Amino acid sequence: MKIVIDLQARQTPGSAQRGIGRYSMELARAIARNRGLHDVRFLLNAAFDDGIDALEGELRQMDGATVERYRLLPIAAAWGDERRRLQRVNDAILDWRYACTDADALHVSSVFEGWQAGGAHVSMGTGNVPAGVHSATLYDLIPLIFADIYLHPADRVLYEERVALFRALDTVFAISESA
Numbered sequence: 466m467k468i469v470i471d472l473q474a475r476q477t478p479g480s481a482q483r484g485i486g487r488y489s490m491e492l493a494r495a496i497a498r499n500r501g502l503h504d505v506r507f508l509l510n511a512a513f514d515d516g517i518d519a520l521e522g523e524l525r526q527m528d529g530a531t532v533e534r535y536r537l538l539p540i541a542a543a544w545g546d547e548r549r550r551l552q553r554v555n556d557a558i559l560d561w562r563y564a565c566t567d568a569d570a571l572h573v574s575s576v577f578e579g580w581q582a583g584g585a586h587v588s589m590g591t592g593n594v595p596a597g598v599h600s601a602t603l604y605d606l607i608p609l610i611f612a613d614i615y616l617h618p619a620d621r622v623l624y625e626e627r628v629a630l631f632r633a634l635d636t637v638f639a640i641s642e643s644a
Contacts, residue, residue, distance in 0.1 A: 575587070576630045606644055
């Protein structure tokens with residue numbers, strides 16, 4: 466079985482050194498450590514070149530794991546319709562990249578990376594990529610539960626689109642009570 470894990474959540478400035486990044490890395494370590502005869506492959510977003518070589522080196526030290534990088538169109542400076550257009554192109558690129566891995570199981574560390582701004586991107590079509598099992602980690606839904614505090618009305622639709630991604634997945638790792 467080929468297990469593919471997108472570790473972008475371990476790379477983004479907003480998540481890398483916080484709980485999401487730490488959990489993503491520990492899950493990756495545990496899967497690699499317990500892989501048995503399974504092939505484990507980690508994917509990294511090449512847009513986050515700060516520390517990517519060190520992260521790749523750390524991942525390659527995991528017994529039998531391989532690491533690959535993908536590159537998307539830069540979207541950090543784009544807003545509005547232009548950002549949405551670039552996101553659709555990045556959806557196609559990332560879905561193609563995932564499909565090229567020929568994964569039996571595809572796991573996305575966090576579907577919320579880049580949902581509002583920044584250079585990160587998670588495809589809205591991840592659940593449609595050829596793979597036996599599609600999964601992602603859901604850390605919490607605090608922004609949705611306390612929308613009046615955390616979500617500006619203009620951001621709510623974008624956030625709810627990200628939440629809707631979980632419906633297209635086969636498995637969700639819900640790791641908190643608020644998930």
